[in-house]
Amino acid sequence: MKTQYFTATSLDGYIADPDHSLEWLFQFGEEPxxxxxxFIRDVSVLAMGSSTYEWLLRHMAASGDAWFYEQPTWVFTxxxxxxxxxxxxxxxxxxxxxxxxxxxxxAGEKNLWVVGGGELVGQFYDAGLLDxxxxxxxxxxxxxxxxxxxxxxxxxxxxxxxxxxxNAGFLLTHYQVEKDRQxxx
Numbered sequence: 001m002k003t004q005y006f007t008a009t010s011l012d013g014y015i016a017d018p019d020h021s022l023e024w025l026f027q028f029g030e031e032p033x034x035x036x037x038x039f040i041r042d043v044s045v046l047a048m049g050s051s052t053y054e055w056l057l058r059h060m061a062a063s064g065d066a067w068f069y070e071q072p073t074w075v076f077t078x079x080x081x082x083x084x085x086x087x088x089x090x091x092x093x094x095x096x097x098x099x100x101x102x103x104x105x106x107a108g109e110k111n112l113w114v115v116g117g118g119e120l121v122g123q124f125y126d127a128g129l130l131d132x133x134x135x136x137x138x139x140x141x142x143x144x145x146x147x148x149x150x151x152x153x154x155x156x157x158x159x160x161x162x163x164x165x166x167n168a169g170f171l172l173t174h175y176q177v178e179k180d181r182q183x184x185x
Contacts, residue, residue: 001104002131003112005121006039007148008138008170014145015116020051024140028168035172039134043071044110045103049120050077057082072106074099076120096123122151130177133158137171
C-alpha cells in the first residue's frame with residue numbers, strides 16, 4: 001500500500017488557476033487517459049482538500065455528472081460542506097496521521113490517492129506518509145494559482161522513477177519520496 005499524489009500541473013507549477021478551477025485542463029479532452037486508468041485501478045481510498053471537493057461539486061452541478069469516484073473519500077476541511085448522495089464521503093479535520101491510519105485499514109493492499117490540493121499533499125509529506133508523486137506537466141502556463149506542492153523538498157531530493165510523453169503533449173513523471181527522509185520524520 002502506497003500513499004500517492006497523482007496530478008496535472010502547468011509548466012509553471014500550478015494545479016489550478018487563481019479561481020481554484022481545473023477548466024484549463026479540459027482543452028485536452030475530458031477523458032483521463034490510459035496513464036490515469038492504470039493508476040486508478042490500484043487505488044482503493046482517496047483523500048482531498050475542501051477546495052478540490054468544492055470544485056468537483058461545482059463541476060458536477062454545471063455538467064450534470066455524477067460523483068466521479070467509487071472509492072471511500074476523506075475530505076479534509078474545517079467547514080461544513082454538502083455531502084453527495086450515494087457517495088462514501090467522510091469529512092475530517094486536523095492532523096493527517098490518524099486519518100491516514102484509518103484510510104490504510106480500509107485500503108488493504110491497494111493504494112491511497114491524495115487527490116489534492118497541494119497543501120494537503122504537503123501535510124502528508126511533512127508527516128512522512130507520502131510515497132510517490134505522479135506529475136503530468138501540461139503544455140500551458142497559468143501565471144498564478146494553486147501551487148503543485150507548496151513545500152521545499154531539496155534534501156534529499158525526490159527520486160525520478162520514469163518520464164514519458166503522451167499524445168496530448170503532456171510530460172508524465174513519476175517520483176518517489178526518499179525512504180531515508182521518511183525514517184527521519
